[in-house]
Amino acid sequence: MALPRGYDGVVLAVPVTVPYVRHSTRSAQWWVGRALAALAQASGISHHEFDGLSVASFSLAPDTSIGLTQHFGLSPRFIDFLPLGGVAGVVGLRRAARAVQAGDCDVVACVAADTNAPQSFRQSLEQFSRFSQDAVYPYGAGGPNVSFALIAQAFMAATGLERSDIARLAVAQRENALRNPDALMKKPLSVDEYMNARAIAPPIHLFDCVMPCAGAEAFLVMREAAALAQGLPFVRLTAAIERHNGFPTDPVMLRGGWARDVTDLWAMAGVGPDAVDLVQTYDDYPFVSAMQFADLGFCAPAALPEFLRGHDFTVMGDLPHNTSGGQLSVGQAGCAGGHLGLVEALRQLTATAGARQVKGARRALVSGFGMITYDRGLGSGAVVLEAA
Amino acid sequence: MRDKKNPTLRTRHPLLPPAARSTAAHLLTAAAAQGRFALPCCTQCGRFAWPMPEACPECLAEVALKDAPNEARLISATKAEVPADSYFRERAPWWVGLVQMGCGPQALVHLHPAAQVGDALDMTLMLDRAGQAVLHAGPIGGDMTTDPQWQHMTADPRGRRILITDARHIAALPLAIALAGAGAAAIFAGVPEMWKPLPQREALLAVPGLVLVPLDVTSDRSVADLAHDIGGKVEILINTADLPRPGGLTAPTAQADARAAMETVAFGLMRLARSFGPPMTARGADGPLGAVAWVNVLSVFSRAHPPALAGYGAAHAAGLALCHALRADLATGGLRLMTVLTGPTEDDWFQTFDPPKVSGKALAAAIVAGLQRGLEEVSVGDLAKDLLQRLDENPKAVERALASGRI
Known part of the structure; x- marks a missing residue:
């Protein structure tokens, strides 16, 4: 099959994070509003000029992106609504980039926002999907913990991964998060603490789990000429893949859809995994990050233990990974979890990551993963971004 | 006798597992209610699917429920130590x-703790405490009753205190014996009009743990009095009260007989529901041996009505109709309502009916087995099963057969 056309002339700019809070009395709409305001302020482009609006959220009901146009005074000619969880970032970026490239619109505000009240996480679980309602939630498996525990057990058995290997990812991310003032987790995490944490659903323990919170992530997609004219630092999109329900006949999820499209990804990017300076995976459980390293070509699945032991994943290390701290240490603001890595990579590649800046970062891999509506995560996607 | 309850502790309020299901998924509820193992299956390519889809994912044809082989192999297992849902959290680990x-297909299941990854398993489609269909799996040939999760979903008589409402019913004695054999902690056997002869008195009193109690379901006061005495102790109520009086619509005593049958079978049930329903429902989570089930023994002629049993059939139809309301009430406490539809029994009132007829022992065995499996709909006897199946397939043919005196 021929490779998709490139995304020539399309760039990402203006990384925005509306700092997370554990619980918020505000609605998701409020968080979208804060994100749009921050995009306008940082870009110097009035929000009235955003002629594309892409919104990822779980908690906007009864609104979708169309209602938000009137709510926030936009008159876009491209809108998108992505209640797709952790793959929404990559999916939204792909669509926005093509719309801009084709001239359907000029500037797309890509926003992911969710709110979180003390009861809202459990309530959202009850209605997460038809299959979950019929065949997951009634089994005490409410919440992804049990579903991912079943996958993790099979994945660890197949790859030889030990909890102590996976700990390396979680501990490195916490170290990165300590350099990120917006991270909700402020205390250091040791390997011992990870290993001795409370069991949630073995092999999933406390520090394998993200903390649901409220927050927003956002960036702009526009043509390179527009970014230059506005004087905005930007990064280029050089490759993108997306796949849903990639391996429907696998009895249990030992790989994600990335494995189907990884060759295309690196062919489009014109480089290999060894040429990236940092990696942002979707980390709603660190073993899922390990699965992404394998599926995205960094090593064979069976070599994962060795791979994890052989690298330093902190911002000072040889393979900086989830440099903001990732969802595990920053928090999971619902659908914004899939945008977190994109926004962080945008910061790193525009040298605006502050204390957690990876020196000389030029190229980043960002992957997304979303929606375990029954027994496996369905959505997978990945992009390669390059500094201008 | 079982241990006394500590009266200073709060009686737990019944919580239920998540009950929301898609409309299509309730096809499984029907199978689980009867103890059948059936799964969605493509009507075209014959592939089984799970969870319940609206079309076959392989060929997009319609799916229908079909009896399926129930063996499986365990891919992976975990125990939820901190479930999000309150029902499971207070029973963790799950x-x-x-x-x-x-x-x-693959499926998430309630798992027997003894199962190990790679094990061959027996699956059961059963009703959970919310009355909704779920899958359970445990080692092939293993004792499922040792699984606490299985215990939550069934209505095992073991250790429980049971009221049989009418000791004069043909099934009462064998039922008491079977319940005692199944480990019942106490059996209260109701006797209407205690002064009348009770030929099986000695045999009943010989059953371990059995006491005779006065109970006339046609009397408001009698039912209320007994509920005052033992309503807070009964964990399983088995309503055997009946008044079989054959007769067609135009028989001289038709109305009087029908009224009497209604008084016992329909209004009697309402009296029992009023007095025993609330205290039992409130004890749905009263420890591992809390109130768990209510059984109504009814005639299969509640569903199909022979002209020769006009009033009797109508009374049982009324009783069956009331079961739906009672089931909804009991469900708030997580209690199961099991209907047992029997064919003509081997007693004098069905003397003129042709065999096969149902013995008291067979009826008793079906009731105990139904409780142990947590069923909601049980039919007993070849005639009843045959009649119900024909009714499903071709109801007018059944009506015409009954009209011409055939069953």
Whole structure:
């Protein structure tokens, strides 16, 4: 099959994070509003000029992106609504980039926002999907913990991964998060603490789990000429893949859809995994990050233990990974979890990551993963971004 | 006798597992209610699917429920130590498994703790405490009753105190014996009009743990009095009260007989429901041996009505109709309402009916087995099963057969 056309002339700019809070009395709409305001302020482009609006959220009901146009005074000619969880970032970026490239619109505000009240996480679980309602939630498996525990057990058995290997990812991310003032987790995490944490659903323990919170992530997609004219630092999109329900006949999820499209990804990017300076995976459980390293070509699945032991994943290390701290240490603001890595990579590649800046970062891999509506995560996607 | 309850502790309020299901998924409820193992299956390519889809994912044809082989293999297992849902959280850890079903799809199941990854498993489609269909799996040939999760979903008589409302019913004595054999802690056997002869008195009193109690379901006061005495102790109520009086619509005593049958079978049930329903429902989570089930023994002629049993059939139809309301009330406490539809029994009132007829022992065995499996709909006897199946397939043919005196 021929490779998709490139995304020539399309760039990402203006990384925005509306700092997370554990619980918020505000609605998701409020968080979208804060994100749009921050995009306008940082870009110097009035929000009235955003002629594309892409919104990822779980908690906007009864609104979708169309209602938000009137709510926030936009008159876009491209809108998108992505209640797709952790793959929404990559999916939204792909669509926005093509719309801009084709001239359907000029500037797309890509926003992911969710709110979180003390009861809202459990309530959202009850209605997460038809299959979950019929065949997951009634089994005490409410919440992804049990579903991912079943996958993790099979994945660890197949790859030889030990909890102590996976700990390396979680501990490195916490170290990165300590350099990120917006991270909700402020205390250091040791390997011992990870290993001795409370069991949630073995092999999933406390520090394998993200903390649901409220927050927003956002960036702009526009043509390179527009970014230059506005004087905005930007990064280029050089490759993108997306796949849903990639391996429907696998009895249990030992790989994600990335494995189907990884060759295309690196062919489009014109480089290999060894040429990236940092990696942002979707980390709603660190073993899922390990699965992404394998599926995205960094090593064979069976070599994962060795791979994890052989690298330093902190911002000072040889393979900086989830440099903001990732969802595990920053928090999971619902659908914004899939945008977190994109926004962080945008910061790193525009040298605006502050204390957690990876020196000389030029190229980043960002992957997304979303929606375990029954027994496996369905959505997978990945992009390669390059500094201008 | 069982241990006394500590009166200073709060009686737990019944919580229920998540009950929301898609409309299509309730096809499974019907199978689980009867103890059948059936799964969604493509009407075109014959592949089984799970969870319940609206079309076959392989060929997009319609799916229908079909009896399926129930073996599976355990892919992976975990125990939820901190479930999000309150029902499971207060019962944690809760074992959950991912199984590869022999018939094709994978499924999440309530898992027997003894199951190990790679084990061959027996699956059961059963009703949970919310009355909704779920899958359970445990080692092939293993004792499922040792699984606490299985115990939560069934209505095992073991250790429980049971009221049989009418000791004069043909099934009462064998039922008492079977319940005692199944480990019942106490059996209260109701006797209407205690002064009348009770030929099986000695045999009943010989059953371990059995006491005779006065109970006339046609009397408001009698039912209320007994509920005052033992309503807070009864964990399983088995309503055997009946008044079989054959007769067609135009028989001289038709109305009087029908009224009397209604008084026992329909209004009697309402009296029992009023007095025993609330205290039992409130004890749905009263420890591992809390109130768990209500059984109504009814005639299969509640569903199909022979002209020769006009009033009797109508009374039982009324009783069956009331079961739906009672089931909804009991469900708030997580209690199961099991209807047992029997064919003509081997007693004098069905003397003129042709065999096969149902013995008291067979009826008793079906009731105890139904409780142990947590069923909601049980039919007893070849005639009843045959009649119900024909009714499903061709109801007018059944009506015409009954009209011409055939069953």
